[in-house]
Amino acid sequence: MNVFRAVLLRDLRVAFRRWSELAHPLIFFVIVVTLFPLALSPTAAQLREVGVGVLWVATLLSSLLALDGLFRGDADDGSLEQLLLSPAPMTITVLAKVTAHALVTLVPLICLVPLSAYTFNIPVAALPTLAAALLLAAPTLSVLVALGAALTVSLRRGGSIVGLLVLPLTAPLLIFGTRATDLSVNGEPTAAPLLLLGALAALAVSLGPLAIAAAVKVGLE
């Protein structure tokens, strides 16, 4: 547990001292979301129709933008080797790193989504469900992104290939996430897709770190 705390605090500290990099995915998200109303005919009904999908796709894309730093920095300066050699179990270390990454990239992003929902004329009543769906999707998304980052840690330029690896795997999140938000916009019960998102999160958090740790080990050999 001490190791989890130490790694988490260290990663958060490093991230905040490079705060300008934290802003990149957020700005990307805002730009993508603003481009859509410009490209489409901006009638209120049509915007509401596409809004939910645009918000979800933009969230997935901007989370990819931030992932290169997850293991690359530690691999380059040698601290990943030391973490592997330390007696601390790698799954705990990985879980701490992924948590830190999610806190500094996904949480600010999720805070931006309700604001952007306003531009798409999505009713305020649907916002709690939208936020809940995003929060439930965040753990799964972080684990998938981390797995992609871990698999490409040995490549100099892993950025573009990670998108190809990870984006197809995010399809279930997109389907259940947009479904929950759509149902809530229409005032129907949303429990089923939210529960499925929760189940995916449980699966990702329990098994994900094992896979990520194994991928990091292979990557450094």
Place this chain on the structure above:
Amino acid sequence: MTDRALLSGRDLAVWRGERCLFEELHFELGPAQLALLVGANGSGKTTLLRIVAGLGVPTAGSVTWKGASVTELTGEDRAEIAYRGHVEALKRELTVVENLEFHAAIWSREQAFEQVLEELKLEQVAHMRARYLSAGQRRRVALAMLMLQGAKVWLLDEPTTNLDSEGRALLVEWTRRHVAVGGIAVIATHQPDEFAMRGALMIDLS
């Protein structure tokens, strides 16, 4: 000697495609022994050290520490082996002290490093971010991390790089002391004379 061997490598071979870096390499190291790893650039010194540390996998053969394969060590057995590579494992955004505190935490060690910092003449920069350190100062922090871990086995990859003569003398002195109290050190170096001491084992990869 054989019954005292703690760290041993058997039949080690590494092939990079068609090229053989080394094969049929054996070594056995007991308490209070120093091994110097020499060889031209590209002869496989770093590769061998990484294999001994458990980071790399040899094409053939195995390395054992107290009878167990180094890739499967856990807990305190794992912490007994310290590896220091070409890069110092410093986070540029953190101060020297923060780096050392983190290092102490992942090895579950005491956070008492004032004395080490003083011996390494790092007190002045202790609260400076690592990005502002010179290459030699970074090396010195890496040495502080090595001392902090308090491992029985030191695996050092060209540890004198970028160190001034005073720093090198300190490292040699610490290595002697480490070996004298029963430690094991494997050092890859281009200047074996600096570390030369009685009973040192030479592993020549060329």
